[in-house]
Amino acid sequence: MNFLIIMKRKNKKFQKKNSNSLSKLSLFHKGDSKFSKKCPLSVKDGPIVDYKNISLLKKYVTDNGKILSSKITSVSYGKQKKLTREIKKAKILGLL
């Protein structure tokens, strides 16, 4: 029995490798696996996005004061909108 299971596993591995190499053959073909990080702000009991919470806002701003795009930080669409608004409020007060 054990031997059979190992054989099956080996077969599976072999098949997976094959499929991977095939998917890489064409540049324009998207792979089966997607790299998607989850949004760090829309977790349950997540941090409060507010213009007073500067330690949080500083993470999403470059040294020159530019707002980082959601492609880099993987923040969801709704939260990114809120972030930009709060950052701009903080900039008015001279906090950021």
Add this chain to the structure above:
Amino acid sequence: MAFYENTIVAKQDLAEKDLESLKNKYNELINNTHGKVIKIEEWGLLNLKNKIKKYNKGFYIHYKFEGNNKTLNEIEKKIKIDSTILRHLTVKYKKLDVKNEFFNNYEKKK
């Protein structure tokens, strides 16, 4: 009636008496014009990220209050005339959270 937050950035070279009077002035102003102050926070002297009117630091005072458009108009008028204030910001909220204080360090140092 709705909830609002108002922050004032005052000049750094004010005496403590002036700061007290400034703090009380807007507190009374809100209370007299159909409003009600719920909480006042002093964030203390903070460094400004960029210079504002040649000042490097500012004294922050933060109000949480309930009011209507008359109170807002009155505050706007008075702040625009006031020469001791560098910047100000009012934000409308559906709910105020009184518990969280993000600028707590100043009071601890005292």
